[in-house]
Amino acid sequence: MSVNSTLSSKKAANALNGALRVPGDKSMSHRAVMFSSLAEGTSHITGLLEGEDVMATLAAFRAMGVQAEGPNNGDLVIHGVGMRGLNAPKVDLDMGNSGTAMRLMTGILAAQSFASKLVGDASLSKRPMRRVTVPLTSMGARCATDDNGCPPIHIRGVERLQPISYKLPMASAQIKSAVLLAGLYADGETSVTEPAPTRDHTERMLKAYGYECDSEKVNDQVTTIRLSGGGKLTATDIDIPADISSAAFFMVAASIVPGSLIVLEHVCINPTRTGVIDILKAMGADIKLLNPRAIGGEPVADIQVKYVGLKGCEIDPNLVPLAIDEFPVLCVAAACADGQTVISGAEELRHKESDRISSMVEGLRNIGVEVEERRDGMLVQGGAIRGGTVESYHDHRIAMSFAIAGGVCTDKIVINGAETVATSFPNFVKLATAVGLRIE
Numbered sequence: 001m002s003v004n005s006t007l008s009s010k011k012a013a014n015a016l017n018g019a020l021r022v023p024g025d026k027s028m029s030h031r032a033v034m035f036s037s038l039a040e041g042t043s044h045i046t047g048l049l050e051g052e053d054v055m056a057t058l059a060a061f062r063a064m065g066v067q068a069e070g071p072n073n074g075d076l077v078i079h080g081v082g083m084r085g086l087n088a089p090k091v092d093l094d095m096g097n098s099g100t101a102m103r104l105m106t107g108i109l110a111a112q113s114f115a116s117k118l119v120g121d122a123s124l125s126k127r128p129m130r131r132v133t134v135p136l137t138s139m140g141a142r143c144a145t146d147d148n149g150c151p152p153i154h155i156r157g158v159e160r161l162q163p164i165s166y167k168l169p170m171a172s173a174q175i176k177s178a179v180l181l182a183g184l185y186a187d188g189e190t191s192v193t194e195p196a197p198t199r200d201h202t203e204r205m206l207k208a209y210g211y212e213c214d215s216e217k218v219n220d221q222v223t224t225i226r227l228s229g230g231g232k233l234t235a236t237d238i239d240i241p242a243d244i245s246s247a248a249f250f251m252v253a254a255s256i257v258p259g260s261l262i263v264l265e266h267v268c269i270n271p272t273r274t275g276v277i278d279i280l281k282a283m284g285a286d287i288k289l290l291n292p293r294a295i296g297g298e299p300v301a302d303i304q305v306k307y308v309g310l311k312g313c314e315i316d317p318n319l320v321p322l323a324i325d326e327f328p329v330l331c332v333a334a335a336c337a338d339g340q341t342v343i344s345g346a347e348e349l350r351h352k353e354s355d356r357i358s359s360m361v362e363g364l365r366n367i368g369v370e371v372e373e374r375r376d377g378m379l380v381q382g383g384a385i386r387g388g389t390v391e392s393y394h395d396h397r398i399a400m401s402f403a404i405a406g407g408v409c410t411d412k413i414v415i416n417g418a419e420t421v422a423t424s425f426p427n428f429v430k431l432a433t434a435v436g437l438r439i440e
């Protein structure tokens with residue numbers, strides 16, 4: 001762990017200044033490890049996030065016989081074993097805190113000829129998993145959750161899978177990806193229709209590893225993704241840009257601490273991930289995308305954020321899936337804005353590492369913010385942040401969001417359970433301190 005279990009965050013002495021590069025994108029890092037392991041040949045990954053979530057994915061493949069060197073400063077070499085080259089694991093596969101790891105691995109493992117069992121930590125063990133086992137079972141997979149629909153997931157070997165045409169019941173990149181990954185092994189064409197755009201790293205990265213995958217827009221919101229089973233992945237070199245979900249903490253910090261000017265370098269600005277920029281801009285933030293470029297099939301830019309002060313707004317529910325992991329820190333932005341901010345259409349937040357609606361409502365109240373909890377969101381009354389003690393509920397994004405609130409509090413904020421930041425952002429405290437936040 002890079003930090004103690006309690007963080008204490010105090011008002012920044014000065015404005016935040018400087019350029020920083022946050023760690024690699026978590027969604028892309030998981031997928032790069034998965035696809036490199038299943039590919040034919042040796043892949044070189046750079047910019048990998050060395051957070052605990054991604055390390056759980058890597059450990060699972062090592063337990064199934066995949067050889068890898070690293071990671072070392074974000075560099076990882078993986079010797080792929082091919083689509084059918086995994087060995088039966090001799091141990092339960094521990095996905096730690098990571099919903100992405102558990103759901104995507106279920107898609108891959110449900111198609112193998114051997115049995116496996118996926119387990120997770122206390123938080124992951126409370127998260128809903130039937131959303132993946134139900135469609136996979138209809139493809140002929142033999143996988144089951146516990147009676148309560150949560151992990152562990154028990155998977156039995158199968159000889160073959162049938163393809164399906166699956167309409168996602170909710171906008172979820174994890175369910176989409178789990179079905180597509182199982183579809184790689186199915187006899188025929190699998191299609192997934194999403195009700196609203198969700199992150200498309202699986203589709204983009206499949207293409208980077210030489211696997212054909214088509215996306216067809218049905219209308220503005222709805223897209224159908226199709227692929228045919230039985231193909232192969234070919235090893236490649238992949239450079240992973242910085243994670244906009246980690247950058248978001250500093251985008252909000254610079255937007256609420258007067259006088260700030262920061263540049264977040266080399267951030268992935270895939271349009272299925274940039275809802276946080278649109279929402280902050282709707283609140284009046286001054287955000288500029290500098291040096292736009294393409295890296296490994298993904299758009300990348302340096303993001304400049306200058307303090308101008310925020311105003312409350314009604315957040316467009318269509319932006320929710322495009323900023324799903326950024327809502328905890330957006331709640332902090334709302335608490336510092338002039339006027340009210342309304343979040344709606346965001347019930348999925350209740351199924352993350354913690355119930356992020358109730359964790360944020362409770363924490364904001366503890367530091368002196370007026371909030372009304374709603375089933376699918378909340379209403380935040382902007383104003384001053386006093387300070388107090390908050391619980392992270394072992395949710396990395398809750399812990400880091402309150403650390404950012406510390407930049408403007410009049411007293412100090414103590415965050416319990418902060419070791420969890422290592423799941424997605426191991427050097428958070430170091431980078432935050434480097435740009436001027438005062439975190440102990």
Ligand SMILES: O=C(O)C1=C[C@@H](OP(=O)(O)O)[C@@H](O)[C@H](O)C1
Nearest residue numbers: 027100171172173174175324325
């Ligand atoms: O596919 C992914 O990499 C992710 C999808 C999102 O989850 P859902 O698909 O459950 O919304 C997101 O919250 C998670 O952090 C990463």
Ligand SMILES: C=C(OP(=O)(O)O)C(=O)O
Nearest residue numbers: 097098099100101325352
């Ligand atoms: C929800 C998150 O991750 P996961 O679902 O992979 O646990 C997150 O990182 O905010």
